[in-house]
Amino acid sequence: MRQPELATEQVLLARLLSDGGRLGSFISDRAGWLDDNAADPAARSALLAIPAEDLLAQRGTLVAKRWRAVLELLPESSFGNPGFCRAIFEDYADRYWPEGHMRHERDALAFLQFCQSKGIAVSRVEIARLELRLGLRRFHILPVRLSRRGRLRPALLLMHRTGPRSCREHLIASL
Amino acid sequence: MIGIGWRRNLAGMISIGDDRIQCLEIVPDHFLDSGRQQLAELSGRYPVFVHGLSCSLGTPGPMDEEYLRGFKQVCDACQPHWISEHVAFTRAGGIDLGHLNPLSPTRANLQTIASNAQELQERLERPLLLENITSSIRLQGDMPENEFLVELCRRADCRLLLDVTNLFINARNHGFDPQRWLELVPAELVVQLHVVGYQLDGNGRYHDSHDQPLQADLLELIGLVMESHQPEAVILERDDSQARPAEIIAELEALHAAA
Known part of the structure; x- marks a missing residue:
């Protein structure tokens, strides 16, 4: 054998x-x-x-690095959102480990999806942006709301992939 | 020469130029998908070095071909004076940790890293510098870390990129004297330094978060290393996207003053 x-x-x-x-x-x-x-x-x-505390500290360093990268990629979802926090990220990080040179983008997208599954509000625009950057979609059209003269008005946002890690965004209609 | 690591938020300042930026370090991961023309322009303006993050020299077996191809293309675009990688592993057993992790200083690991370092140097056709890392874990082995690094450089025909911040942090977290550590490292082995401020957490543990300005005690050690080992280049490694150009320039001035 x-x-x-x-x-x-x-x-x-x-x-x-x-x-x-x-x-x-x-x-x-x-x-x-x-x-x-x-x-x-x-x-x-x-x-x-x-020592156990050294292993835990090293894992903490790896998860903290992921968390910092995710925060940089998701300013809209994280701003003023108490549900979007390190504790939730650590819960998520125990279930998924991203790979490859676009791992931070993959991590951010998977974390947004995890937050959605927990009922935590996140930015749909950031989900769309990451899907385009990762090449999972070629374009998105999203209804959004624009602040104009003190009032929120509906509009459409067209987003399209322009290459690896990049996309363009156009406000195509303000209704 | 004193310079900085290229980062997207500093690209404007770097392309305009400043007397205090005398050289530039490029991370291939930032240019794997695009920006090769920009690299060619940068290399016309600055002496350039390329600093790898993901070769995982400490992993036994073949290196990641896709990453090596990208690394080579970045080097071809910017013609660096030298390249560098870490004495670490980032992936093993099908898991990509995406971060530098330590190896025990054993003869078996010495052989693995030396063999991968030689291959990297040959395939990229550039001199290779090997960098010491920081880690919360201190693995025991057949020899102390400084002896391991010196022997590794000898076997792989490489020289050292000494990260003074990593040395400072390891010395504080693991309780040793960084100056005694340096005594075993010949001056001619050290070609480049990496420096950035450390972060101290509530538990008294030091971290290499790459987002802090240089502190006075660290700057003192940097000054001592610059005097004793006379490196050819010193690179400030600030990664935080919030760092303002004025802050970076102040850091470079502090390094020029320490030189």
């Missing part, structure tokens, strides 16, 4: 740092978790020696 390939310290750390649930299991039963994950002997001794 073929022996399973043993996991290196890099693979084990990647598993732990990308998933808060796994990290919790490891902290509560290190030896059991390392057995279940077929740790190689060097990785086993390296991981057994790391």
